[in-house]
Amino acid sequence: MKRVVVTGMAGITSLGHDWDSIANAVIEKRNGICRMDEWDIYADLNTRLGAPVHDFTVPAHFTRKKTRSMGRVALMSTVAAEKSLRDAGLLEHPVLKSGHTGIAFGSSTGSTDAIRDFGSMLINHDARGINATSYIRMMSHTAAVNVALYFGLRGRTLPTSSACTSGSMAIGQAYEAIKYGKQAVMLAGGAEELCASEAAVFDTMFATSTRNDTPHLSPRPYDKDRDGLVIGEGAGCIILEELEHARARGAHIHAELVGYGTNSDGAHVTRPEADTMGIAMQLALEDAGLPPTAIGYVNGHGTATDQGDVAETQATRHILGHTPISSLKSYFGHTLGACGAVESWLSIEMMNRDWYIPTLNLTTVDDRCGDLDYLQGEPRRMQHEYVMNNNFAFGGINTSLIFKRYAA
Numbered sequence: 541m542k543r544v545v546v547t548g549m550a551g552i553t554s555l556g557h558d559w560d561s562i563a564n565a566v567i568e569k570r571n572g573i574c575r576m577d578e579w580d581i582y583a584d585l586n587t588r589l590g591a592p593v594h595d596f597t598v599p600a601h602f603t604r605k606k607t608r609s610m611g612r613v614a615l616m617s618t619v620a621a622e623k624s625l626r627d628a629g630l631l632e633h634p635v636l637k638s639g640h641t642g643i644a645f646g647s648s649t650g651s652t653d654a655i656r657d658f659g660s661m662l663i664n665h666d667a668r669g670i671n672a673t674s675y676i677r678m679m680s681h682t683a684a685v686n687v688a689l690y691f692g693l694r695g696r697t698l699p700t701s702s703a704c705t706s707g708s709m710a711i712g713q714a715y716e717a718i719k720y721g722k723q724a725v726m727l728a729g730g731a732e733e734l735c736a737s738e739a740a741v742f743d744t745m746f747a748t749s750t751r752n753d754t755p756h757l758s759p760r761p762y763d764k765d766r767d768g769l770v771i772g773e774g775a776g777c778i779i780l781e782e783l784e785h786a787r788a789r790g791a792h793i794h795a796e797l798v799g800y801g802t803n804s805d806g807a808h809v810t811r812p813e814a815d816t817m818g819i820a821m822q823l824a825l826e827d828a829g830l831p832p833t834a835i836g837y838v839n840g841h842g843t844a845t846d847q848g849d850v851a852e853t854q855a856t857r858h859i860l861g862h863t864p865i866s867s868l869k870s871y872f873g874h875t876l877g878a879c880g881a882v883e884s885w886l887s888i889e890m891m892n893r894d895w896y897i898p899t900l901n902l903t904t905v906d907d908r909c910g911d912l913d914y915l916q917g918e919p920r921r922m923q924h925e926y927v928m929n930n931n932f933a934f935g936g937i938n939t940s941l942i943f944k945r946y947a948a
Contacts, residue, residue, distance in 0.1 A: 590772065657669035800823075
């Protein structure tokens with residue numbers, strides 16, 4: 541078995557595109573949630589809250605020829621991938637086109653502008669909005685394909701489209717591709733672009749926050765007064781590399797990925813199941829060869845939905861005991877396909893800096909949630925060797941990742 545390390549990391553969020561910007565927002569107790577006035581045209585939509593990335597721009601060197609098949613989700617993915625490759629020292633490296641580098645990347649869906657054009661054709665019998673790149677921009681694996689094309693990757697492409705676990709499942713599959721000797725390097729992550737249609741999905745289940753006039757107070761993961769999630773957007777990418785390959789080229793190593801667990805509830809499309817959530821965590825522990833007590837911190841899924849928060853925290857308590865936990869979705873909203881990647885990136889940052897971000901807006905923990913050490917108020921100084929990132933998705937898909945502080 542090969543050891544797998546993280547040599548590059550990057551992300552795009554509603555609070556900034558680097559650690560310092562995000563950390564400053566945390567210190568200021570500020571999130572990226574705002575009122576989406578443009579959603580007022582949807583009279584039956586209850587929520588008006590979202591977490592858009594206001595300052596995303598396409599770099600000048602991204603030519604029209606390179607980007608014509610990219611919608612917003614693919615553009616954010618490619619920019620995040622470029623930043624992570626630069627961090628890893630792999631931009632223009634010959635390994636990218638050698639066949640030894642692959643990609644695992646996910647999103648819940650493709651760009652919704654293209655989906656709208658196909659919908660117009662079916663409803664209005666008018667195909668004039670469709671062009672040669674419409675399907676490429678719409679397809680659920682648009683991010684994986686466009687990133688691979690942009691950088692000329694010739695290894696395996698592993699697209700993941702599993703709703704809220706798209707990003708974390710991509711990281712897990714990339715890890716296994718290297719662990720079992722199939723690739724030397726993998727780009728791994730996920731992305732999502734913000735659209736009212738995604739808010740509507742959760743709105744129909746009364747799972748969205750309706751604090752439309754006080755956006756800074758939502759979402760409130762694990763809090764007794766939470767009223768639902770907020771949809772966000774963004775992208776995250778980490779570069780995974782076989783340890784000896786990274787050492788041979790003198791790469792800086794951020795962390796080691798030592799455990800991955802995934803399974804399915806097999807019970808209900810949208811109702812979370814604590815038992816199988818816990819099994820996913822146990823599978824990750826077994827993969828890493830670790831006891832539950834080794835995990836120093838859990839980056840929880842923490843969507844601020846009623847059933848989800850309770851099931852997740854009860855499962856975490858059952859498997860890991862009274863462990864520290866927080867949810868970053870209180871800052872960025874639920875970025876769906878991006879969350880597993882963004883939260884993995886920031887979990888590694890927190891572990892390496894011994895500085896852990898609390899859940900924003902968490903005042904009083906819901907009595908029904910598990911008895912955990914909830915990070916509240918101010919960032920906490922802690923030193924841990926292992927952190928876990930958990931994500932859970934529609935369809936009962938569960939993922940758990942374990943990162944280890946790297947020591948040469």
